[in-house]
Every structure is written in structure tokens, then in C-alpha cells.
Amino acid sequence: MSVRRLAPKEQQPECFAFSEENLAWAKKQIAQYPEGREASASIAILWRAQEQNGGWISEAAIRVVADMLDMPYIRMLEIATFYTMFQLQPVGKKAHIQVCGTTPCRLRGAEDILAVCKSRIHHEPFHLSKDGDFSWEEVECLGACVNAPMVLIWKDTYEDLTKENFGKVLDGFASGQPPKPGPQIDRQFSAPVGGPTTLNTAAAKGEGRSRGGVQPALTDADAKKPTDSASRRESPAPKPPADDATKKGKT
Amino acid sequence: MTKLIIDGKEIDVPAEYTLLQACEAAGAEIPRFCYHERLSIAGNCRMCLVEVKGGPKPVASCAWGVRDCRPGPNGEPPQISTRSPMVKKAREGVMEFLLINHPLDCPICDQGGECDLQDQAMGYGVDTSRFAENKRAVEDKYLGALVKTSMNRCIQCTRCVRFSAEICGAPEMGATGRGEDMEITTYLESALTSELQGNLVDICPVGALTSKPYAFAARPWELGKTQSIDVMDAVGSAIRVDTRGREVMRILPRFNGAVNEEWISDKTRHIVDGLRTQRLDRPYIRENGALRPASWPEAFKAIAAKVKGTDGKRIGAVAGDLAAVEELFALKDLLSKLGSVNMAVQGGDAFNPARGRASYIFNPTIAGIEQADALLIVGSNPRKEAAILNARIRKRWRTGQLKIGVIGERADLTYEYDYLGAGADSLADLAAGKNKFLDALKGANYPIVLVGGAATSRPDGAAILAAAAKLAVDIGGLNDDWNGFAVLHDAASRVGALDLGFVPGKGGLNAGRMTAPGGLDVLFSLGADEIKVPDGVFVVYIGTHGDAGAHRADVILPGAAYTEKTGIYVNTEGRVQMANRASFPPGEAREDWAIIRALSEMLGKTLGYDSLAALRQAMFKTVPHLMRIDQIEAGDIRAIKDLVGKGGSIEKSPFKPAIDDYYLTNPIARASAVMAECSRLASGRMLTAAE
Ligand code: SF4
Ligand code: FES
Numbered sequence: 055m056s057v058r059r060l061a062p063k064e065q066q067p068e069c070f071a072f073s074e075e076n077l078a079w080a081k082k083q084i085a086q087y088p089e090g091r092e093a094s095a096s097i098a099i100l101w102r103a104q105e106q107n108g109g110w111i112s113e114a115a116i117r118v119v120a121d122m123l124d125m126p127y128i129r130m131l132e133i134a135t136f137y138t139m140f141q142l143q144p145v146g147k148k149a150h151i152q153v154c155g156t157t158p159c160r161l162r163g164a165e166d167i168l169a170v171c172k173s174r175i176h177h178e179p180f181h182l183s184k185d186g187d188f189s190w191e192e193v194e195c196l197g198a199c200v201n202a203p204m205v206l207i208w209k210d211t212y213e214d215l216t217k218e219n220f221g222k223v224l225d226g227f228a229s230g231q232p233p234k235p236g237p238q239i240d241r242q243f244s245a246p247v248g249g250p251t252t253l254n255t256a257a258a259k260g261e262g263r264s265r266g267g268v269q270p271a272l273t274d275a276d277a278k279k280p281t282d283s284a285s286r287r288e289s290p291a292p293k294p295p296a297d298d299a300t301k302k303g304k305t
Numbered sequence: 306m307t308k309l310i311i312d313g314k315e316i317d318v319p320a321e322y323t324l325l326q327a328c329e330a331a332g333a334e335i336p337r338f339c340y341h342e343r344l345s346i347a348g349n350c351r352m353c354l355v356e357v358k359g360g361p362k363p364v365a366s367c368a369w370g371v372r373d374c375r376p377g378p379n380g381e382p383p384q385i386s387t388r389s390p391m392v393k394k395a396r397e398g399v400m401e402f403l404l405i406n407h408p409l410d411c412p413i414c415d416q417g418g419e420c421d422l423q424d425q426a427m428g429y430g431v432d433t434s435r436f437a438e439n440k441r442a443v444e445d446k447y448l449g450a451l452v453k454t455s456m457n458r459c460i461q462c463t464r465c466v467r468f469s470a471e472i473c474g475a476p477e478m479g480a481t482g483r484g485e486d487m488e489i490t491t492y493l494e495s496a497l498t499s500e501l502q503g504n505l506v507d508i509c510p511v512g513a514l515t516s517k518p519y520a521f522a523a524r525p526w527e528l529g530k531t532q533s534i535d536v537m538d539a540v541g542s543a544i545r546v547d548t549r550g551r552e553v554m555r556i557l558p559r560f561n562g563a564v565n566e567e568w569i570s571d572k573t574r575h576i577v578d579g580l581r582t583q584r585l586d587r588p589y590i591r592e593n594g595a596l597r598p599a600s601w602p603e604a605f606k607a608i609a610a611k612v613k614g615t616d617g618k619r620i621g622a623v624a625g626d627l628a629a630v631e632e633l634f635a636l637k638d639l640l641s642k643l644g645s646v647n648m649a650v651q652g653g654d655a656f657n658p659a660r661g662r663a664s665y666i667f668n669p670t671i672a673g674i675e676q677a678d679a680l681l682i683v684g685s686n687p688r689k690e691a692a693i694l695n696a697r698i699r700k701r702w703r704t705g706q707l708k709i710g711v712i713g714e715r716a717d718l719t720y721e722y723d724y725l726g727a728g729a730d731s732l733a734d735l736a737a738g739k740n741k742f743l744d745a746l747k748g749a750n751y752p753i754v755l756v757g758g759a760a761t762s763r764p765d766g767a768a769i770l771a772a773a774a775k776l777a778v779d780i781g782g783l784n785d786d787w788n789g790f791a792v793l794h795d796a797a798s799r800v801g802a803l804d805l806g807f808v809p810g811k812g813g814l815n816a817g818r819m820t821a822p823g824g825l826d827v828l829f830s831l832g833a834d835e836i837k838v839p840d841g842v843f844v845v846y847i848g849t850h851g852d853a854g855a856h857r858a859d860v861i862l863p864g865a866a867y868t869e870k871t872g873i874y875v876n877t878e879g880r881v882q883m884a885n886r887a888s889f890p891p892g893e894a895r896e897d898w899a900i901i902r903a904l905s906e907m908l909g910k911t912l913g914y915d916s917l918a919a920l921r922q923a924m925f926k927t928v929p930h931l932m933r934i935d936q937i938e939a940g941d942i943r944a945i946k947d948l949v950g951k952g953g954s955i956e957k958s959p960f961k962p963a964i965d966d967y968y969l970t971n972p973i974a975r976a977s978a979v980m981a982e983c984s985r986l987a988s989g990r991m992l993t994a995a996e
């Protein structure tokens with residue numbers, strides 16, 4: 055990691071304002087937290103700001119979100135600079151590629167992927183390609199090690215990469231038709247390449263039973279379906295904190 | 306209470322203590338960087354590690370509660386060791402890590418000689434480092450006019466971040482980035498705005514934050530240190546004046562739990578350069594409209610010539626904000642010998658000391674604020690009038706047990722309050738029960754009604770004071786164990802002057818009338834720079850700086866500043882405190898009491914004391930409580946009840962702030978380039994960032 059600073063003044067837009075829809079969403083986020091603890095919504099809202107702002111956080115956005123949550127600006131700057139998921143300078147319009155460079159990916163050829171980024175986008179991370187459409191950075195493990203090497207572009211992972219198929223992924227983004235996320239070779243999720251390697255015997259396959267044949271646990275179409283677990287609350291809403299005067303971002 | 310065995314010694318400490326506090330109670334010394342008694346606990350430096358018997362690894366004692374220690378297998382008290390080999394090794398390890406990225410700056414570092422890291426590295430570290438790689442480098446940050454940064458030296462204890470958020474109430478400092486790249490900064494390097502920011506320098510355990518005005522000026526071991534009292538406001542903070550030769554190099558806080566704890570305001574600390582510039586170092590006489598340097602006898606003769614032909618009733622004296630009681634006493638004596646009862650202290654017209662002390666002091670005391678549960682601020686901006694006292698209010702407010710209401714200027718006081726109105730009519734409305742806040746006051750066990758300079762400096766100040774007294778009585782704020790009537794003064798001399806009775810005598814003129822056209826022929830101004838004297842009055846100015854008062858003077862007698870004389874000051878609580886001489890007045894300037902004594906002889910009205918000790922003897926005879934240094938002679942609450950209903954009618958206009966510019970309230974401050982810079986920054990007239 056290196057020192058993270060806001061983008062230089064020339065690149066900073068004058069102002070930032072949430073779209074109506076995002077504003078409504080942000081208000082809902084804030085309402086989830088008890089009074090006096092609105093600041094808890096900061097990361098979610100800052101992330102939304104980044105999404106709306108083309109994938110990076112401008113200085114104006116930091117101020118807007120801080121004002122929204124009644125937090126001192128420096129607190130929001132701390133958050134934005136602490137978490138590497140917040141980009142502090144403009145990123146590629148079509149794709150910002152986060153290449154995993156941690157051990158498993160490295161062993162499986164992340165070096166090649168990085169080389170492609172360097173030659174096709176920019177030799178330095180966090181720099182825009184000439185056309186401004188692409189940028190890249192190296193990140194730590196993104197949790198898809200089984201299908202190493204992999205990259206994350208916006209919200210999707212592209213796995214089992216080689217120089218060639220990663221090139222195609224980039225081409226896809228360049229032409230506006232990104233490929234299907236997930237493994238870029240013939241494999242189902244993180245199942246073994248070339249089909250099952252266990253439970254291959256007849257008995258295990260259930261031959262002779264009425265249902266017959268192995269059914270994949272999920273069909274490909276099932277993947278990536280959002281479930282509602284993300285928005286479901288299991289524990290009761292937290293109680294407001296005991297009365298203390300440190301409300302409203304004042305500590 | 307919980308029993309612990311610390312280094313083999315059994316002690317009993319409250320269960321809510323941290324282990325660090327317990328160890329200290331047991332007499333063990335625990336090194337620390339991030340822990341500070343008055344700040345929240347961060348537990349990030351790991352210097353305070355101790356061994357808890359039975360635990361697998363050392364624990365950070367500052368962040369470990371006594372009640373979290375488990376007893377031994379047979380119920381023996383938990384055993385803690387602060388000197389075991391494990392602890393020694395742990396401390397050496399922590400120290401080595403801290404020093405990995407710490408530059409070898411000590412020879413050029415302003416903190417050198419008074420640096421916690423230096424001291425503790427000597428005490429707990431090892432003599433070598435095994436780190437051969439490059440050290441981390443951090444860009445220095447701009448933080449304003451007072452705090453200089455050398456961020457390579459920062460050990461990321463976050464004390465400064467916590468201090469600015471918790472004590473200053475201006476959460477401006479922060480830590481951006483993370484890990485090795487964590488940097489301490491303000492938002493985009495904007496200047497700090499708190500008037501307590503100078504304390505950041507004290508609180509930083511290393512030399513990362515140092516004093517900008519004092520940069521590279523002196524080394525701690527070459528300074529003479531004098532314990533004294535601050536006079537920039539009426540709080541009377543305990544200070545230490547550091548001098549080299551005759552020159553005051555810096556001012557630091559001393560601990561006084563009853564007054565300033567361990568903080569001082571920026572004006573108190575950074576006034577230093579004002580003590581050197583614009584000084585009056587010889588007498589002056591006005592001739593043909595211009596001031597010319599003169600000798601003492603010449604100056605005295607000029608005064609004598611004027612005074613001898615003047616009726617006592619046409620002579621008067623006004624004291625300024627920085628006068629000590631000794632010179633006030635001498636001047637009062639002289640005036641009565643001249644047959645005059647016209648005397649007043651600047652801004653003191655609203656008070657009548659004949660009623661009793663309680664009617665003009667901060668009765669609940671500063672430490673008492675921490676007991677209060679409701680506070681009404683009338684016509685005051687404590688943040689500007691008494692920044693340290695304001696920090697106390699904030700401290701109490703942070704506990705959630707203090708409800709605050711404000712009548713007057715709507716300012717950022719660093720805490721939240723109910724805004725009740727702008728002027729005296731709001732006070733009347735409140736008293737009449739037209740505002741819910743009255744119930745808060747009535748329901749409180751320890752309410753305070755605070756009346757400040759914006760109220761008492763008005764022509765109808767006495768009436769407002771009386772109205773506030775009435776409110777204090779009505780809400781039950783006065784009883785045997787609580788006196789909630791609090792007058793917040795903004796000048797160090799005022800309570801002392803009132804104690805002495807340096808007020809108009811029978812038929813005498815107050816400051817307002819003395820400075821009205823035609824009021825007087827001769828005016829003695831004891832450093833009174835904030836009054837406007839009409840033309841035609843012969844002004845004798847006894848003071849230290851070439852400020853407004855000196856410009857108007859006909860004769861200037863150069864006096865001693867508060868660091869150049871020993872003098873008694875009484876703070877707004879009525880606490881008598883002694884300021885000590887740290888250096889000498891410049892040139893021919895003399896201590897003020899001696900000037901007045903010498904002048905009295907020339908006027909043929911010789912005062913009956915020729916040493917400071919004799920003067921004090923005489924003074925203590927008339928006002929005995931001035932003898933009791935560091936104590937408060939409590940006022941009688943009858944004085945406040947007596948106030949009720951006095952003072953005449955009240956105007957409706959809103960209170961005007963008593964202090965326009967916090968940084969420029971007195972002649973010393975106005976002579977200080979540092980204060981001027983602060984004032985510019987505060988008023989936003991200066992672009993920040995570029996240093
Ligand atoms: S600047 Fe000083 S007080 Fe602030 S974190 Fe660094 S070492 Fe601690
Ligand atoms: S190492 Fe690359 S995703 Fe885990």
C-alpha cells in the first residue's frame with residue numbers, strides 16, 4: 055500500500071449532489087440507525103457516492119456525505135482514505151480492474167494478468183489508459199482463490215484467467231459487451247475443471263435409482279441471483295444509546 | 306474496592322480503575338505514550354504492557370480494567386507484575402518498533418530534552434536497533450500559526466486527534482490512511498480553529514507537534530523557570546514562564562486542578578513576543594502635541610505641575626485589565642490623598658463591592674462546574690472570555706449531565722445549548738416562565754446562572770446583574786451548600802480591584818462618567834487602553850505598551866508587565882493568586898507600585914510604604930483575604946439577595962459580544978505578531994494551506 059491522497063485539484067469536480075433516487079436510498083440507510091448514531095451509515099453512503107460518481111470519490115462528495123451525516127469533514131476523509139475500496143482518483147470509464155496479486159493468484163499466473171494490464175492500460179496502477187476508459191490496480195485476496203488468477207471489475211469477478219481470455223474480457227468491456235462473469239474457461243463455478251472427479255462410480259451417480267443422473271446443485275442461471283438475506287435483519291433493531299451528550303458527531 | 310497484588314504488594318483500588326491507574330496507585334511507574342488521563346483511552350502504543358499472572362501474554366494496562374482481572378485458582382487476588390522479565394522484554398520490543406520509523410532528529414528537535422520518547426527510550430529501550438532498512442517518510446502538514454509539524458516523528462498515538470475532538474470540541478485533527486501510511490492531519494491541511502490548540506504541543510509525546518513561534522528558539526535546559534499566574538483573562542491559569550537571560554522565551558501551563566487543569570489558552574501561551582515589542586522603556590512627555598522621551602524627574606515634575614493646581618474632584622483614575630492589586634492599592638491611596646474618590650476599573654461599572662463579594666465573583670467556582678446540572682449563560686461567550694473555563698463547561702456537558710441555555714450571542718461554544726434569545730427581554734421572559742428552560746433550572750440541584758461581559762459592560766449592566774441574581778434566587782440556586790450565581794469576568798484585574806474597593810467612592814465618578822466630556826481634568830490611567838478619553842483631559846499613563854492608552858497620554862510612565870513583577874491577582878472565582886517575576890522590565894521601566902510610590906513623593910503626598918512588603922502589609926490590613934494565596938474567600942449569599950431589584954431599568958436591545966477578537970484583547974496581545982497572525986487566520990482573511 056502507499057500513501058493515499060485525494061486527487062489533485064485540477065481533477066476535482068466543483069460539486070457533488072446525490073441523484074434523487076440515491077438520496078432517498080441514503081435517507082433510508084440513515085434511518086436504520088438509532089438517533090445519534092447516524093454516522094454508522096457513512097460507509098454505505100460513501101460507497102453509493104462512489105458508484106454515482108463514476109467509481110471514485112471526489113473531495114466534494116466527501117463533504118456532501120459528511121454534511122449529510124453531521125460529521126466533521128476530517129472523519130469522512132479518514133474513512134475514505136482508510137478503506138482501499140474507495141478510489142480517490144478518477145478510474146477508467148469502462149472498467150477499473152482490480153487484479154488479485156496475493157499468493158494463490160500469484161502462483162497461478164497473476165503476473166501475466168498484471169503484465170497485460172501494464173501493456174494495455176498503463177504501466178502504473180491508478181492511471182487512466184490513453185482513452186480514459188480503463189485503469190487498474192493490484193489488490194489483496196478477493197476470496198476467489200479457487201479460480202485463481204482472477205480480477206474484479208466493478209461488482210463482478212472474472213476468474214480462471216489467462217493472458218488470452220483476460221484480453222477478451224478487456225475487449226468485451228471496451229466494446230461495451232462485457233463477458234459473463236465467473237470462470238472464463240469451461241468450468242462450472244469452482245467445480246473441478248473438466249467435470250466431477252469424485253463420486254464418479256455408478257452407485258454414487260445414483261444409477262438404478264428413479265431420479266437418475268447427477269443433477270448440478272445449481273444451474274448456471276441460478277448464479278448471482280440476489281437473495282433477500284442481504285437486506286434481512288435477524289437481530290432486533292439496536293436500541294438507541296443511553297443518553298449522552300456526544301450526539302451528532304460531536305465527541 | 307478490589308484487591309490486587311502488584312509487584313508483590315497488595316493494594317485495594319476501586320474496581321473501575323484501569324490497571325495502569327492501579328499500578329500507579331501501587332507506586333509502580335508505567336511508561337506510556339497514547340494514554341492521557343484527560344483523554345479517552347486508545348490503547349494503541351502498547352508501551353504500557355504489564356504481566357497479569359496466568360495470562361498468556363502481556364496486557365496493555367491502560368486499556369485493561371481492574372475488574373477484568375481474574376483471581377487466582379484459589380481465589381487469591383490477581384497478581385500483576387510490572388518488572389518481570391516478560392514485561393522488560395515486551396517494553397524493549399515495543400520501543401524498538403517505535404524507533405524503527407522514528408528519525409534520528411533529536412539534536413535538531415525542539416522537543417529534545419523534554420521528550421517522552423527520548424526519556425522512555427533511555428529508561429526502557431535498548432541501545433541498538435536491528436533495523437537497517439529505510440525509514441518511513443511523512444510529509445509535514447500545515448496546521449495554522451501555532452503548531453508546527455515534523456510528521457516523520459509522529460508515533461501515531463492519536464493523542465492530538467482525541468484532544469482536539471474531546472477537549473477542544475473542534476474535531477479537526479484526524480488520521481488519514483492506515484498502517485504504515487497513517488498520517489495525522491487536518492482536513493486538507495486547514496488551520497486549526499480552537500483557542501486551545503497550543504496544548505497539542507504539550508500533549509504530543511514526541512516532537513511531531515511543536516510550537517511554531519518558539520521553533521528553534523531555545524533548549525529546555527538553558528531556561529530559567531518561574532511559576533506564575535496568567536493575566537490574559539480572569540481565569541488565572543497557572544503558568545510557568547521560561548526565560549533565558551532577561552527574555553521570556555515561552556509560557557507553559559502548570560497543573561492546577563481547581564483552575565486550568567493542565568491546559569492554557571493560546572493567548573496565554575503565545576503572547577510571548579508581545580512582551581518584547583512595542584514596549585515603553587522610558588518616560589515620555591507630550592510637548593507641542595508630540596511625545597518626547599524624558600527622564601523620570603522630568604516626567605514627575607510635569608505631572609506635579611498639572612496636579613498641584615487641580616481640585617481633587619477633577620482628578621480620577623481608571624485601571625486597565627492587567628493591573629495587579631498592589632498597584633491598584635497604591636493608586637487608590639494616592640488618589641484619596643489627592644482628595645479624589647473618582648476611581649474605577651475598566652468594565653467594572655456594573656458592580657458594587659459594598660454589597661459583598663458574592664455579588665461579583667464566580668461563586669460556584671470553576672471546579673464546581675463539574676457538579677452543575679443546569680447552566681444559564683447570560684450575555685457571555687465563555688469560549689472567548691475564558692477559554693479554559695469553557696473547556697470545563699464542555700467537560701461537564703460531555704458527561705450528559707449538564708443542560709445549557711444561552712441568552713445573548715449565538716456562537717459556537719463547542720457544546721450544544723438551548724438558545725433562549727438575544728437580549729435582556731429574553732431573560733425577563735425566562736424568569737416569567739415563558740420558556741421550558743426555567744423548569745430545567747428549577748429542577749436542577751446545582752444550577753448556575755452565569756453572567757458575562759456582554760451583559761455587565763452595558764450601561765444597564767447593574768440592572769441585568771440584578772435580574773440575573775433574582776433569577777438565581779428564584780430557581781433556588783442559592784443555599785447553604787451551593788451558590789449558583791456566577792459572574793464571569795474577562796479581565797484579570799477586575800475582581801482584585803473590586804476587592805480593594807477601587808470603585809467610585811461617595812459622589813465619585815465611574816469609568817463611564819470619568820471618560821465623558823468634561824468629567825475630569827487629570828486622569829491616571831493604569832494601563833487602561835480600552836477607554837476613550839475626551840480631549841482636554843491631562844492623561845498620565847502608567848503602562849507597558851505603546852498602545853491606545855499611550856497614544857492618548859500626556860505623560861507616559863513605563864511600567865512592568867505581568868512577567869516582570871510579583872503581584873497578586875484575583876481571578877473570576879475570587880481566588881487570590883500570586884504572579885512571580887520571571888524577568889526585569891526593559892530600560893528605565895519600573896514596577897508599577899514603585900512608580901506610584903515615587904510619584905506620590907513628588908506630589909508631596911508620600912505614601913506610607915517604601916517596599917513591596919510594607920505595601921502588602923498595609924493592604925492586608927484593609928483587605929485581609931488577599932493574604933490567603935490560592936484560596937477563595939467565599940461570598941455571603943445575602944449579597945446576591947441584596948442585589949435583587951436594584952440597578953434600575955433594563956434596555957431591550959440584544960447583547961453585543963464583549964470580545965470582538967479573542968486574540969487582541971489587551972495591549973500585550975495587540976503587540977504580538979503571533980496573535981495578529983492568529984486573528985487574521987480566525988477571521989479568514991488569510992489563505993490557509995501554503996506555509
Ligand atoms: S502528532 Fe504527536 S500527538 Fe499526534 S499522533 Fe503523532 S505523536 Fe501522537
Ligand atoms: S489469492 Fe487471489 S482471490 Fe484469493
Ligand code: FES
Pocket residue numbers: 336337338339340347348349350351352353354365366367368
Ligand atoms: S499507553 Fe497503553 S497502549 Fe498506549
